[in-house]
Amino acid sequence: xxxxxSVHKILLNLAMILLGNTIYALxxxxxxxxxxxxxxxxxxxxxxxxxxxxxxxxxxVSVFNVxxxxxxxxVLGKKFALTTLVSTFFYPLVLGIFQQIPALAQFTHDRMLxxxxxxxxxxxxxxxxxRAGASTGxxxxxxxVLNKKLGLSVSVTMYAFDFTILLLQIxxxxxxxxxxxxxxxLIYTLVLDKVLLLGQxxxxxxxxxxxxxxxxxxxxxxxxxxxxxxxxxTGYCRQQIPMILSVVSNRELPRLTRLVTEIDPDAFLxxxxxxxxxxxxxxxxxxxx
Numbered sequence: 001x002x003x004x005x006s007v008h009k010i011l012l013n014l015a016m017i018l019l020g021n022t023i024y025a026l027x028x029x030x031x032x033x034x035x036x037x038x039x040x041x042x043x044x045x046x047x048x049x050x051x052x053x054x055x056x057x058x059x060x061v062s063v064f065n066v067x068x069x070x071x072x073x074x075v076l077g078k079k080f081a082l083t084t085l086v087s088t089f090f091y092p093l094v095l096g097i098f099q100q101i102p103a104l105a106q107f108t109h110d111r112m113l114x115x116x117x118x119x120x121x122x123x124x125x126x127x128x129x130x131r132a133g134a135s136t137g138x139x140x141x142x143x144x145v146l147n148k149k150l151g152l153s154v155s156v157t158m159y160a161f162d163f164t165i166l167l168l169q170i171x172x173x174x175x176x177x178x179x180x181x182x183x184x185x186l187i188y189t190l191v192l193d194k195v196l197l198l199g200q201x202x203x204x205x206x207x208x209x210x211x212x213x214x215x216x217x218x219x220x221x222x223x224x225x226x227x228x229x230x231x232x233x234t235g236y237c238r239q240q241i242p243m244i245l246s247v248v249s250n251r252e253l254p255r256l257t258r259l260v261t262e263i264d265p266d267a268f269l270x271x272x273x274x275x276x277x278x279x280x281x282x283x284x285x286x287x288x289x
């Protein structure tokens with residue numbers, strides 16, 4: 001059973017990596033190249049060499065990804081190399097195939113539409129590849145190498161590389177291209193963050209009530225959610241009352257608030273969103289005793 005589950009998970013992750021790289025290649029073919037947009041990462045570097053030296057985008061991406069893959073294998077080890085192997089060789093392949101289909105480059109030449117849709121697609125593509133536990137390769141690798149060798153922050157060095165690549169493209173870009181390029185990077189960064197947190201955000205609820213025992217029991221029975229009692233003291237009367245802490249899904253929140261108000265209409269609730277929750281009932285299966 002565990003072996004079948006492991007095989008199923010590997011196949012699912014592989015499908016996500018292939019889908020992510022396919023969507024990325026579609027975004028480049030349908031919107032970035034026809035719209036004359038500039039961007040960061042390997043694609044942005046490829047655009048610089050294409051405009052300055054006439055090197056085909058697909059050829060540059062293929063060679064650069066292989067070089068970065070070998071660098072990652074040498075510095076970061078075999079385990080990292082295996083997670084980027086599919087992206088390193090599949091992305092240039094599918095990009096070359098899509099560029100041979102003229103219809104894909106004829107969707108729109110409106111730069112605003114190109115920037116918006118390319119940003120949405122690239123952010124989603126990178127997000128599902130990362131969620132599959134892999135990397136898109138290319139310019140993702142140098143920041144990881146610098147982090148291991150020099151202890152530099154991955155996010156800071158990644159932004160530095162993207163900014164440098166955007167500056168290089170200023171040599172052949174007009175002011176509008178630069179503005180659309182910045183918009184593109186902002187959009188795919190925001191979408192990437194949303195995709196990485198998709199389905200993981202939860203709601204934290206803190207409840208102060210004299211009927212804390214009854215409320216805690218009903219939360220566990222009716223919502224099947226755990227509760228934690230925290231030591232608390234009211235500020236005005238200095239009364240010692242345990243405060244209930246519970247984490248529920250966004251859909252369960254209305255049920256919880258109704259449950260609490262039915263038991264104690266005077267209960268004090270503090271509700272706040274949390275980005276991610278790990279542990280029993282969320283990232284791990286529930287255990288009933």
